[in-house]
Amino acid sequence: MxxxxxxxxxxxxxxxxxxxxxxxxxxxxxxxxxxxxxxxxxxxxxxxxxxxxxxxxxxxxxxxxxxxxxxxxxxxxxxxxGAANPDNIHHMDRSKFVGDAAVEVGTIMAFSGPDGMEIPGIISEIAGDSVTVDFNHPxxxxxxxxxxxxxxxx
The missing domain is CATH 3.10.50.40 (Chitinase A; domain 3)
Known part of the structure; x- marks a missing residue:
């Protein structure tokens, strides 16, 4: 058919x-x-x-x-x-990560977006006190x- x-x-x-x-x-x-x-x-x-x-x-x-x-x-x-957008990659101070959540490369964490909605981010790099978070779709x-x-x- x-x-x-x-x-x-x-x-x-x-x-x-x-x-x-x-x-x-x-x-x-x-x-x-x-x-x-x-x-x-x-x-x-x-x-x-x-x-x-x-x-x-x-x-x-x-x-x-x-x-x-x-x-x-x-x-x-x-x-x-879509293509990966370099503007969706953010560098954050490690001190902003509080609580029991492990800060390791590859970890997916929920972050509060500007509109209050949770958005997932993947920790892509840790260098000293700087944590790189990729907010592009995986x-x-x-x-x-x-x-x-x-x-x-x-």
Whole structure:
């Protein structure tokens, strides 16, 4: 069945704007390693197209798919999670890190953004009293393969 036909045998409709979609996905890096997968979590993801859960570019590859469809999309970094932005790398004084949290390279910590929302940052370097925190998405600058399996469309 082509993706342009409505699957009348299962009362399925194609994914469109505002569709609620239940899907399994896997995001793989160019070396084939899995960066994220709903299969690892043991349950599918559920989202509404246009709610900001996925980037517009990811969503554009889902539009028109039906329940039961699978798709594999290779995305260059700029179409996936964007290029790494040097302005999102900040140097902080180590004294600002208080409490029991370990300050180690590779640690992901939550920081308060200017709007009060928590944003994740990855500690990328520690040099004396200076801690470098990268606020880019962990997959920024990475080409990825996006594999999806549509379970239901509402």
């Amino acid at each position: 082509s993706q342009n036909q409505i699957n009348t045998t299962s009362n399925s409709y194609p994914i469109s704007s505002n569709s609620t979609v239940t899907l399994h996905f896997t995001i793989k890096l160019s070396n084939g390693s899995v960066a994220d997968s709903t299969h690892n979590m043991g349950k599918p993801a559920r989202l509404t197209i246009g709610d900001g859960s996925l980037s517009e570019n990811f969503e554009s590859h889902l539009i028109g798919l039906f329940s039961g469809d699978s798709k594999v999309v290779d995305l260059p970094a700029e179409d996936a999670f 997959l920024a600058g990475q080409d990825v393969t996006f594999e999806v399996e549509i379970i239901s469309v509402e």
